[in-house]
Amino acid sequence: MNFVPKMNRRSFVIGSAAAGGGLAIGFDLPFGPKEAAAQTAAPELGVWVVIKPDDTVVIRMARSEMGQGTITGLAQLVAEELECDWSKVTYEYPTPGQNLARKRVWQSYSTGGSRGIRESHEYVRQGGASARMMLLQAAANEWKVSVEQCSAANSVITGPDGKRTTFGKVADAASKLPVPEKPKLKDPKDWKIAGKPIKRFGTEDKVTGKQVYGFDLKLPGMLNASIKESPVFGGKVKSFDAAKVSGMKGVKKVLQVGDTAVAVVADSWWQANTALEALPIVWDEGPNAKVSNATIAETLKAGLDAEQAFVGNQNGDIKAALTSAAKKVEAVYGYPYQNHVCMEPMNATARYTADKCEVWVPTQDGEASFAAVLAASGLPADKCEVYKLDLGGGFGRRGAFQDYVRQAVLIAKEMPGTPIKLLWSREEDMAQGRYHPVMQCKLVGAFDKDNNLTGLHMRLSGQSILASVRPQVLEQEKGRDPLAFQGVFQTGEHAFGYTVPNLLIDHAMRNPHVPPGFWRGVNINQNCIFLECFMDELALAAGQDALEFRRKLLGKHPRNLGVLNAVAERIGWGKPAPQGVHRGLAHMKAFNAYVAAAAEVSVTGNKVKVHRIVAATDPTYAVNPAQIDRQVAGSFVYGLSALFYQECTVKDGRMVELNFDTYNSMRIAQMPKVESIIMPAGGSGPWGGVGEPTICVAAPAVLNAYAAATGKRIRSFPLKNHNIELA
Amino acid sequence: MVRLTVNGKAHDIDVEPNTPLLWAIRENVGLTGTKYGCGVAQCGACTVHVDGVATRSCSFPVSAAVGKQITTIEGLAQSGALHRVQRAWIEHEVPQCGYCQSGMIMAVAELLKNKPKPTDADIDNTITNICRCGTFQQVRAAIHAAAAQA
Numbered sequence: 001m002n003f004v005p006k007m008n009r010r011s012f013v014i015g016s017a018a019a020g021g022g023l024a025i026g027f028d029l030p031f032g033p034k035e036a037a038a039q040t041a042a043p044e045l046g047v048w049v050v051i052k053p054d055d056t057v058v059i060r061m062a063r064s065e066m067g068q069g070t071i072t073g074l075a076q077l078v079a080e081e082l083e084c085d086w087s088k089v090t091y092e093y094p095t096p097g098q099n100l101a102r103k104r105v106w107q108s109y110s111t112g113g114s115r116g117i118r119e120s121h122e123y124v125r126q127g128g129a130s131a132r133m134m135l136l137q138a139a140a141n142e143w144k145v146s147v148e149q150c151s152a153a154n155s156v157i158t159g160p161d162g163k164r165t166t167f168g169k170v171a172d173a174a175s176k177l178p179v180p181e182k183p184k185l186k187d188p189k190d191w192k193i194a195g196k197p198i199k200r201f202g203t204e205d206k207v208t209g210k211q212v213y214g215f216d217l218k219l220p221g222m223l224n225a226s227i228k229e230s231p232v233f234g235g236k237v238k239s240f241d242a243a244k245v246s247g248m249k250g251v252k253k254v255l256q257v258g259d260t261a262v263a264v265v266a267d268s269w270w271q272a273n274t275a276l277e278a279l280p281i282v283w284d285e286g287p288n289a290k291v292s293n294a295t296i297a298e299t300l301k302a303g304l305d306a307e308q309a310f311v312g313n314q315n316g317d318i319k320a321a322l323t324s325a326a327k328k329v330e331a332v333y334g335y336p337y338q339n340h341v342c343m344e345p346m347n348a349t350a351r352y353t354a355d356k357c358e359v360w361v362p363t364q365d366g367e368a369s370f371a372a373v374l375a376a377s378g379l380p381a382d383k384c385e386v387y388k389l390d391l392g393g394g395f396g397r398r399g400a401f402q403d404y405v406r407q408a409v410l411i412a413k414e415m416p417g418t419p420i421k422l423l424w425s426r427e428e429d430m431a432q433g434r435y436h437p438v439m440q441c442k443l444v445g446a447f448d449k450d451n452n453l454t455g456l457h458m459r460l461s462g463q464s465i466l467a468s469v470r471p472q473v474l475e476q477e478k479g480r481d482p483l484a485f486q487g488v489f490q491t492g493e494h495a496f497g498y499t500v501p502n503l504l505i506d507h508a509m510r511n512p513h514v515p516p517g518f519w520r521g522v523n524i525n526q527n528c529i530f531l532e533c534f535m536d537e538l539a540l541a542a543g544q545d546a547l548e549f550r551r552k553l554l555g556k557h558p559r560n561l562g563v564l565n566a567v568a569e570r571i572g573w574g575k576p577a578p579q580g581v582h583r584g585l586a587h588m589k590a591f592n593a594y595v596a597a598a599a600e601v602s603v604t605g606n607k608v609k610v611h612r613i614v615a616a617t618d619p620t621y622a623v624n625p626a627q628i629d630r631q632v633a634g635s636f637v638y639g640l641s642a643l644f645y646q647e648c649t650v651k652d653g654r655m656v657e658l659n660f661d662t663y664n665s666m667r668i669a670q671m672p673k674v675e676s677i678i679m680p681a682g683g684s685g686p687w688g689g690v691g692e693p694t695i696c697v698a699a700p701a702v703l704n705a706y707a708a709a710t711g712k713r714i715r716s717f718p719l720k721n722h723n724i725e726l727a
Numbered sequence: 728m729v730r731l732t733v734n735g736k737a738h739d740i741d742v743e744p745n746t747p748l749l750w751a752i753r754e755n756v757g758l759t760g761t762k763y764g765c766g767v768a769q770c771g772a773c774t775v776h777v778d779g780v781a782t783r784s785c786s787f788p789v790s791a792a793v794g795k796q797i798t799t800i801e802g803l804a805q806s807g808a809l810h811r812v813q814r815a816w817i818e819h820e821v822p823q824c825g826y827c828q829s830g831m832i833m834a835v836a837e838l839l840k841n842k843p844k845p846t847d848a849d850i851d852n853t854i855t856n857i858c859r860c861g862t863f864q865q866v867r868a869a870i871h872a873a874a875a876q877a
């Protein structure tokens with residue numbers, strides 16, 4: 001184990017007795033049988049908590065960590081209910097195979113849609129509370145006193161007459177007691193660990209180079225693979241001339257992967273990739289080889305006025321309102337394809353034998369990876385396993401889509417017994433994305449003679465993600481993709497906040513051949529730009545202040561209004577801005593969080609300087625304000641990079657931009673000062689997400705400020721297409 | 728065979744001379760703290776020091792590194808004590824996913840060597856690494872904090 005970094009506060013497998021020995025490790029890995037063996041002996045209190053005799057608390061994590069801080073937040077919630085000493089807390093990832101073998105006791109592994117905390121907080125807190133009750137009961141039993149006489153704090157149990165013991169001492173006895181169901185949870189007002197800006201796990205390993213990402217994995221006897229899939233989506237391999245490269249240094253195998261890809265396996269990845277680049281491949285490009293940005297835009301444009309469209313939100317009579325309007329305002333917007341460009345490109349490592357298929361992968365959904373292993377290996381579930389590694393970014397690319405897992409397994413199947421580490425080049429990562437979908441939008445607003453907004457029609461035309469990713473949802477919805485309406489939907493976690501007497505929001509679905517995916521924030525990115533920029537256009541047409549105009553329409557939605565007012569007040573809306581500085585606002589409800597932004601920009605020639613953005617979020621509860629603050633600022637980097645620089649251009653059926661030289665990402669020089677206002681409303685309503693919601697308000701707030709500065713309204717993106725630069 | 732001196736230790740490795748230093752360090756020397764992010768000198772994830780100069784190792788052939796002192800993130804700590812940039816990074820909790828941070832830290836370590844008290848403009852002009860998680864606000868604060876420690 002000596003080449004292996006120290007994995008403080010983290011181990012990768014569990015090994016409880018109930019998990020059947022649990023040691024699903026075939027190799028010398030960055031986590032050792034030593035830790036695992038220790039855990040095997042450690043008693044399990046329910047499914048979420050293991051306490052070792054030395055008082056170490058091991059908290060099980062089903063969700064994934066990709067930099068968003070979810071694992072730390074979840075541990076805080078469990079520890080809060082457990083009443084343990086935070087300094088003794090570590091965590092581990094039960095494998096997807098173990099979850100399946102135990103009838104999914106750890107529930108969902110999916111870490112997308114800003115769900116990590118908001119959808120599991122209740123059952124993980126219950127896990128912590130149940131474990132505490134078991135420990136107290138065990139101490140009471142030992143002391144022969146009633147459990148009411150015992151209390152727990154900081155991993156210590158105290159009882160009558162000065163009796164005192166620790167969690168570690170009673171854990172074994174506690175583990176034999178029944179697990180209380182539905183224990184009562186603490187009032188968040190009494191939180192001591194949750195709700196606090198506690199430092200996240202794992203930082204030291206990240207600043208010393210010790211953290212092992214999927215890209216860094218080393219297994220004995222491992223070979224490396226690089227892959228190229230048909231650059232035209234839907235194309236196939238026609239032929240390739242393996243002889244041209246099979247003599248190159250280090251090359252072990254040149255092979256076709258499925259119908260659509262070719263891979264080279266070599267001693268090192270550099271050798272594999274060099275050979276792959278030299279390999280002559282002929283593609284059967286299929287029916288999409290002529291598709292381009294222009295043809296796609298034409299298709300979408302036709303949808304803007306099409307008869308048929310799916311309704312996402314409706315009230316009153318929009319037709320009548322438009323007909324009888326004293327004044328109408330109309331605008332058409334468009335949003336491009338974009339790639340996630342996770343800093344760590346896609347990868348997976350697989351080892352296949354007839355008896356076992358194991359995969360190591362940075363994944364946002366261990367169970368989705370597991371399903372991909374099952375399908376690609378052809379082995380039954382009890383012969384498959386997945387080991388999750390922390391991700392070098394996910395942003396939605398690594399959850400529902402497990403193409404790299406499938407590829408790694410298919411390659412490993414051709415070389416049984418040899419671990420194969422498949423790494424994508426950045427170019428492959430850019431060419432084979434699951435792209436933020438394209439969308440156009442036509443908005444029409446109607447005013448009466450007193451400049452009251454009487455009607456709003458928002459017609460979306462463009463690509464549905466679920467049509468290709470979860471077609472069963474469309475079946476249930478009679479063809480509609482409800483996700484297309486994120487942020488503007490009738491009800492629910494993405495409900496529209498404005499009250500307009502006559503409203504229609506509908507979607508003409510147009511699905512080009514480019515594979516779409518969930519890209520941080522998903523459809524709120526374009527929907528918030530469309531809606532919130534148009535709100536400014538309407539306010540302008542009505543001769544009203546952008547904030548006052550919105551306030552009038554938000555009377556029925558106090559939490560929407562709350563975040564909007566908070567950013568307006570902090571930025572100094574209505575008061576003079578610094579010389580040459582202009583302001584813009586935007587807000588939305590997304591993933592059950594209420595978010596708003598106010599931006600300050602100045603414009604010199606074609607250069608836009610974003611000086612400052614004030615952001616507010618109301619996610620109902622805030623588990624770790626320090627991590628939320630970082631997610632807010634980080635989401636703005638992601639969102640503003642997209643706004644200013646990023647478009648995946650389709651030409652000849654394939655993507656044009658293949659690396660950061662043509663697909664730029666913001667640097668520190670462009671970073672605005674971000675001030676976040678975290679204002680959880682509390683109460684018994686659903687918790688809101690954190691990782692995604694705020695991303696959507698940055699771009700429209702900046703665009704509105706740009707329009708205030710220049711009088712120019714930009715309606716298609718990225719801004720580089722208008723020769724506008726981020727300074 | 729090429730002889731590389733990485734973090735003060737000599738390694739004889741069997742690579743083509745035009746192999747990028749990045750891949751020689753990762754795959755032949757076996758130090759994986761230095762990351763691949765683009766391969767075309769854009770992102771800075773692969774930044775190492777070559778004779779003390781911050782260098783994007785993905786676009787630097789191994790042949791050019793022969794006879795030079797190469798320092799990677801693993802070699803930044805001196806006699807068991809973390810470099811002040813690393814300490815500031817921990818204090819300010821800079822990393823999110825962390826994947827870009829080795830390169831970011833190596834770039835900052837060189838900046839502080841050349842400019843012990845960098846201004847914001849110095850930072851803007853010198854630190855051009857990409858971070859997709861968007862940690863820049865913490866990066867800036869941590870640079871100033873590390874500078875204050877000198």
Ligand code: FES
Binds near residue numbers: 762763764774785
């Ligand atoms: S990997 Fe070298 S600069 Fe991106």
Ligand code: FES
Binds near residue numbers: 343827828857858861
């Ligand atoms: S911390 Fe994730 S890319 Fe920088």
